[in-house]
Amino acid sequence: MKNKEIISTLVCLIIALSSFVMFACGGDGQTSYQYYMTFFNTIQTEGAMFESGNALGVQTNYQLKNFQSKTFDGETVTPVDDDQNYLILLANGLNFIEKYYPRLEENKNTSLKSGINDMTDSFDQLLIEYQNIIDVSDKANYEIYNGNFARYKWQTKDFINNVYQSALDLANLIYKDLDIDGTIETLSQEETQTEGDENTPTKEEIADTFDLEFYFDYQNILILEDYRAFLMDSAIGQQLDYSLYQTVDVSLTLFTGVIGQNLKDLSAQGLISYIDLCQRFASERAYTAEAIGEFSCYEFVNDYDQNLDSYEKSVSGASIYKLQIEKYFGDYISKFVSFVSSNVVA
């Protein structure tokens, strides 16, 4: 009898715990697609902070409004456009998600929800800061306005970081679903079709059905993430009066020139060349990401007065990391853009 009571108690406990775990982890039963849809409904209905346009070379519905600080010359208060890289990064990140999340409609995937939640929370905070800016814009003096703008900018940075995390999650999910690596492997083999074998597609047939548009956008969002990492992490979102920062700044404008362009119909050989380049570029991206993780451009400029020897004492290999960042955003990106403009973009 005593044993039975113990067993009954344990069974009840197990059932209660299981129910709790299922409730906690099971969520509300919505898919990642539904979460994205809710997110975009929210930012489109409540997002008075966005406007459509092409002012930054990027056609978007998500151009951030009122991204301006104010200066005072003793007589007149003048609004000044703040760091335009924020707007470029944000527009491109949201464009990517908006374009590709509908592909998840038939997908029951729920793994992206946490990232979408973070992005939504960050948006809610941004909305509050935006509203504060609007509220003080006409009433407060320029110093108070700038204080509010600093908070608005800080929250925009947080939102950008969350948007890119979610965009990369989405991009990687679709990449896997499309089995792009499998297709690339088939393309890289000597022959895809032997004589008399009509069931195996030829390389040209594979190239014709290859989702080039997604692959192109996928590569671009990966590279944009490198810009985000440098500008938002290494430079902590501050505009720096330093040559390396300016190299990245100029390079971002150059790079965004190819985004959203129409694409050529690539032959199998053309596709293989482009994929080979992207794969090689991926290695350089990995080195650059490591370099950005180690080299704080902000600290180097502000705490070390651009003195590499001093900074090297604190960050071993700083000169090598700096060099890799320079090469990547300078020489490599410029050649990559040139290749893509000539061979991939129509």
Added chain:
Amino acid sequence: MAKKKDYTTGSRKWLIVLSVLVLVAIIAVVIVLLVPGNTYSMVEVLHSHSTTSFLNENNRSEQENYSALMQDMSNEVTSYMQEIRDVETLSQTINVILKFYDEYIVFAQDNGTLTRNYKSIRSSLNRASRLQEDMNEEIVTIISLSENSDTYKRNSWIDLRVIYVDWLENMQNAITRLNTCYQNCFDPSLTNNTASTLVLNAVDDYISVITDDFNDLIENDQKSNSIESYNYTMNGRIKLFEAFVNARLTSTNFVNYIFYQRIKNFYDDVNQFYTVYSQEDFKYLLDSIAPNGAFTENFDDVNVSGSLTCLANTKTFLSGGDI
């Protein structure tokens, strides 16, 4: 009668637990001491040597001593002046090579190749450092003595040359192994491709040929021999090696292979040279560089379609000429 407590069982348990702990500690110590480095260790070792190597631009006092030595020697032993100047050029060229690897090794994958080569690279570079100190001491001694005998100067240089060649051989070993790491610890990338492989292999071949030449020189030019037996012919090879390294061993050059068809064709021709000829012939070609820098070997007896263009481009490649 009270049962006697069995202390022995408890003690044995503790003994076993203690033994296991000691064993684990020993294994941990062995791992730390014997399993050689990772990428980080390699970076530390290479970076410290690449910034302080012989006649490096950072070693101002060393450079000043060497300049003083050249001045000193030029007054007494003019026959050796070309060789002394070439040693400076060669050392500075080797510094460029170390610097190149230093800029990449931090991104190397920490794999078996890196582990296998780390200890040898470290010990070669460390030994080279010690030899560098010996050379510096020797140089300071030579220039500080007011001995003006040309025999004394000549003998000093002969001694110095032996240490230098030892230094060179250690550098050769380190650089060859760094090349192995470069080719096996990086995925194909913009900077790891056919062009980089050809350039880095050619660097190894150049150093190998030049080191062999120096060893021949040691054998032929000894203190007991007359100075008339001294026959120095390396000037062309070392000059071309310097030009080759400065022109080819750059990330821009490697990246251009991916982006520019003209450069790709050029390197593909050089690559074809290996198919038509062989690596031995490649070294033979380097060996044929005359003191004036001209290649004297033309492989006239080989008649393979396209081989002449390949040979011409290979000569341009090795001499650092414009592509």
